Amino acid sequence: MTADQDGSGTAAGGEPELSDSLKTFGAVLKALREAGGLTQEELADRVRYSAAYVAKIEQGKRFPPEALPGRAEETLGLVAGKVLAAAAKSLRRKAGLASWFLQWAGIEEEAITLYAYECRGIPGLLQPEGYIRAVFDRRLPPLSEQQFEQQVAARLERQELLAARPNTSFSFLVEQAVLERQLGGPQVTSALVDNLLAHGRRRNVEILVMPLKQHDHSGIDGQMYLAETSSNSWFGYVEGHDSSTLMADPKVVSAMLQRYGKMRSQALSHEATVGLLKQIQGAL
Template sequence: MARYKAPTTRLRRLALQLRQLREETGLSHQQVANETGLVASTLFRLETAKTKPQLRTLRTLCDLYRTSPERREELEALLRAASEETWLQPTAEYLPGPYAAYIGFEREASALHNFEPSFVPGLLQTEAYARAVIAGSAPKASPEEVDGRVAARLKRQELLTQQEPLTLDAVIDEAVLHRLVGGKAAMRTQVEYLREASRRPNIRLQVIPYETGAHPGMHGSFAILRFEEAQDVVYIESSTNDLFLESQEDIGRYSLMFTDLQELALGPEATDALLAKVLEED
């Protein structure tokens, strides 16, 4: 599998600013192309973060847009930051492209809203549970691929304990607690860890109990990544086609769905009581 360089929100911010600068000057893509020699389609890719500009291209555009020295310096700093290697490079060869992209976004998010109907959220998985999930859901993966994906998943969890930790709001279906992923011992350790992790101030865990019946999340899992200086992103993972949704309509729709799921779920204290009950019944 080819190495995959995960995009960052810095690149998305740079793309947004380039588009804003062009629009402020009143120039069309074709007009900019005529003035700079760039292909109009290349300019479009630069403004949608599909392609990272070279430094000389960025400077050419700044000259055309008559960008102030201060803003030019900011844009060049964003370009340098977007070019940095990410922590996942050592394991990137074992990660599907969209998943690597998700990890890149996740590391720069300030908050994550995650709904999971079948699995414990990746950020809250123990190593044994993660290994069982990855091996079970990708039965043709080699031991090296499984090891690489487990290592990447565990590395992600540092986001919850770093100096300025990610805020995680997670909702899971009760079925997650009763599926014996990795066997009884592994599940017991996993549920105990959920109780421990959910006591951290930056983590809110809720469970939708069986008696709720049908609910909006039954169609599948999703994650909403919140950013302080960039547009939010909805990530939907599936066995055939992972999706990144960035339109305001989609973000609003999934945000409303997540709020509905939180209202249907048990509160944090009742969730902890349910986790304790699951352990007692084991």
């Protein structure tokens, strides 16, 4: 799906597309793990990923990280490592839109630093349920009732990252215009502001608003996401209409980091952001 807005990269039913290649990779990993006499939790501990992440890879719901075959080889043996490496190369050759999103979702789940700049809507990790429903209610082509509820549930589940990863540093830059739009109406916007204020009090979460009038603005190229992995590698991610791109080229990601850093200095301070949010809420 789009990381935060229109659901590209998910199947019609709201769950991430389960391509045959991803499901096959997951089945191979599971078979190798079971042959080694390990539980998911035991394998996760040895390959240094979370048990939930390993479970999703085995289910074909997450794109396997590049380091997985090498780490698995240390635990499951040389042959297992070679099998997984070959399967992973095949996945990358066949990767489509959904696979790109699944790979980013995996990076996001394991990130030690996550940055997000949005100029189109509120980042998905910060959307209260009313706002989520307003987003998917306006989805075109329209969703069935079952698809709609599955999309809402999937996004709410994804938001558990903020509480589940207290040692991950989250930073969100949001345009004031997105708040002033009042998507879903005043009541939804009031609940949204409450949610932003609540998350902004978390020790690991920074929420800054870019003022409506800002003559010095480095975000002219639009929305972007950045994540730092446990190996201190950085990745960038952007999305458009039914398309998405993951950036791993250090030069490209470095430029994105420079833009994000500049925008943090151009946005309102934490105190000013809180003041603006309360002002917006008071005017509803």
